[in-house]
Amino acid sequence: MSSEPMPPDTTTPTYGAEVPLALGDLVTLVRGTTYKGSLVGEPGPALLGLGSIEPGGGFRDTDFKTYGGECPAKLMLAPGDLFAALKGATKDGKMIGSVARVPPLVPSGRLTQDTVKLQFHHRDKPTQSYVYWLLRTPQYREYCAGRATGSAVVALSRDDFLAYPVPAMTPLRAKMAELFDEIETRIALLRETNATLEAIAQALFKSWFVDFDPVRARQQGLAPEGMDEATAALFPDGFEESELGLLPKGWKVCAFTETIDVIGGGTPKTSVREYWNGKLPWFSVADAPATSDVYAVSTEKHISELGLANSSTKLLRVGTTIISARGTVGKLALTGCPMTMNQSCYAFQGKAHDSYFTYFSTRRLVEALKQRAHGSVFDTITRDTLAGVSVTYPDFPVIQSFERVVQSVMERIRENLFQAQTLSTLRDTLLPRLISGQLRLPDAQAELEGALP
Incomplete structure (x- = not known):
């Protein structure tokens, strides 16, 4: 952005002055x-x-x-x-x-x-x-x-x-509104792309771990569709009875908590200013993304390193699943950057050192967990609630193969969200100038073009 802004539009009043x-x-x-x-x-x-x-x-x-x-x-x-x-x-x-x-x-x-x-x-x-x-x-x-x-x-x-x-809509202000419309359109396109990508990953999860399509194909002596021979060999070639019905041979039925490490959140003392407004994102239910966004890449509040050290929360790595567990329960996010969370949330990290399998598994369990939530004042998901839900759990190599297959799709979603965040920041930086009239549109347009690869 140029350091020599266009002079204010003196033909129309600015904010705070008498306007027509x-x-x-x-x-x-x-x-x-x-x-x-x-x-x-x-x-x-x-x-x-x-x-x-x-x-x-x-x-x-x-x-x-x-x-x-x-x-x-x-x-x-x-x-x-x-x-x-x-x-x-x-x-x-x-x-x-x-x-x-x-x-x-x-x-x-x-x-x-x-x-x-x-x-x-x-x-x-x-x-x-x-x-x-x-x-x-x-x-x-x-x-x-x-x-x-x-x-x-x-x-x-x-x-x-x-x-x-x-203020009167001068030609400059009209052009600025067009610029903001263009930014909003680009953000919307990124989110639409993410919805498509998320649907692809979700469909693959359902095919492998709900409908068991690769197992059914091998049972019939067929090559699983769209799968190389080495990956296909990781799946069993038949089913066996279990408490949840017919499941792929060798796959386990276990409590959800046996497949994940459960991490609790915490809140630094609000009375200590040094604990707050730092650089570490601090997740609460208000930061839960729309379903197609999947990732949380920013939060409303931040804490400091000192706040982290003096609370029961911990820094979560990228790709950790967060679920809101008190009040508004069942809101999900994958951490798009290292972040912490409050005590109304749990974080899940997969035993197979996975990210995406745990996230999509949790999504399929949300309704069951919400139905089991209880509490005298607020609905609450407890560790016992998590332990009371049974899941089908495949062998580690199958989970790790799923991680590799969907990684590029999931990373694209994350990258698109960061691009949308960049565009939102650009928009918010320029918005005050809609009233002041201090803007060089060519510079703003160039900055918009540079916001995306």
């Missing part, structure tokens, strides 16, 4: 309504509530629940529509005012009682894009924080939201 327009001059708000819980999960549009918005802004790609009940047209959302949260689920205020744009992967959505739709007076894509990115700037976040009300749950009033000053 407020957000309410461009949009009205449509508030969502409650819905019948008995119809959740029925075929219909996705329910887009607080969980579908990233704190601070952006669409959160998650497992959406659908709704089969009444959905009036005014409550419906289509790709490209903007919706926002005027209240937060927590006291920190990070959610209030946060805006999201419905992506193409969600063909239709429905507002909930926690979200509002921005209904533009005039639907033109450049204006909608400009407003979307304006409401992602740190200046807008400061505006929301300064007008938050409430003690138990903070909120932003409808009037304050609509009163937000909108």
Whole structure:
């Protein structure tokens, strides 16, 4: 980025000065309504509530629940529509005012009682894009924080939201919004690629360890499809009875805990400042990635080396499986970089010195573990819960062969996530300049091109 920024656009007011327009001059708000819980999960549009918005802004790609009940047209959302949260689920205020744009992967959505739709007076894509990115700037976040009300749950009033000053959309600002759209598109493409790659690895795991396709092929005297002779020879050529039904000869039925080393997490004392804001990522359930992302490559909070030394947590190597075990249970991640975790999580490292076999095995056990979770206040997965689940366990050479086969696919997923993180950092660095007007677009475009190989 050039050290000689373009002079501010003096033809339009900057943030904080008197401006000719407020957000309410461009949009009205449509508030969502409650819905019948008995119809959740029925075929219909996705329910887009607080969980579908990233704190601070952006669409959160998650497992959406659908709704089969009444959905009036005014409550419906289509790709490209903007919706926002005027209240937060927590006291920190990070959610209030946060805006999201419905992506193409969600063909239709429905507002909930926690979200509002921005209904533009005039639907033109450049204006909608400009407003979307304006409401992602740190200046807008400061505006929301300064007008938050409430003690138990903070909120932003409808009037304050609509009163937000909108600097005129100059040609420079329009071009900047286009640049941010391009960054968002590239991030979305990386995530779509990851979803495809994850599906490939998941399908191979299912073929080998659930459907036992190589064993069935050998039983019939056939060469397993897509497998070299040396790998095929690692699989037995028949089945035998077990407590879980017919399993490949020689494979064991054992407790899940016999296949992994279980590691607990911990939290350094929050009262000791030296323990926090260090360089070590500290994982909590809030950092769990979307399913297709697989890896956690960053966390909201970090601790220091001193904090690590003075807590019960440990530094986890890359490729360790983490599962949330208290409160919101069953959220999974593979560590994409060395990191620590809090006491509400467990980490699993495979006895066969594996990463991917343990991760995909755990994914298949999540529902069983959630059903066995218990607790008087919070649902909790305990070590006894883990020990109470039986699994099919192949010989070490088969596991290690699976690791080798999927390694390139899994590493590609990890690399794509780091590239997406780089693009997100670039976007967040440039966003404040949407209002200030201080940007040299050629330099920004060059930096965008250099963000990907």
